[in-house]
Amino acid sequence: MVGRGYSIFDTAIGRCGIIWSGTGVVAVQLPEAREIDTRRRIFAVHPDAREQRPSDNAELAIDGIVSLLQGDDPDFSEVSLDAGGVPGFNRRVYEFACSIPRGETRTYHEVAKALGASGAAHSVAQAIARNPYMLIVPCHRLLEAGNYADRLSPFGGVISKRRLLALEGAHPVASKTLFEVLLPVAPPRPST
DSSP states (O other): OOOOOEEEEETEEEEEEEEEOOSSSEEEEOOOOOOHHHHHHHHHOOOOOHEEOHHHHHHHHHHHHHHHHHTTTOOTTTTOOTTSSHHHHHHHHHHHHSSSSEEEEEEEEHHHTTTTTTTTTHHHHHHHHTTTTTTTBBBEEEEEEBBBBBOOOOOTTTTOOOHHHHHTTEEEEOOOOOHHHHHHSSSSOOOO
């Protein structure tokens, strides 16, 4: 194989995409609302990738992703990742994410502290937002303070962290209510 390949495959949540090189999986694209949108996202980020039959490594990743999205607990430890363009700090965050047991979550702050960079919660959030290996690296298990799971990754398509965590049996805190958002900034009430 020369360059990068990609393939579109069926899962319980829709048609996903996977991009790979001779080194390993480059990225996973969760389904957009329509398959054409999934393909457009792949072309926008990986214009050199050509559709072809998955490599053995990509097939192993596809099997795991399909299994995970059916509620199973696959082992991705044998899947090779192409981390050539991934910054070192992000790699450390992804390695930590892979160590979080299924059905459990950690906050960005907890991850930063565990990595010896306690003031770097924002950097952890940035790394997670840029995770190209959706599901193989379970970034959905890393949440902002308060365990809110409503954000979507740019590679996440229409699937939320909340839905992925529900497949694993985890129950993060529900969305912030208007009351929770406004309470910290509301003027104090006069005492009577």
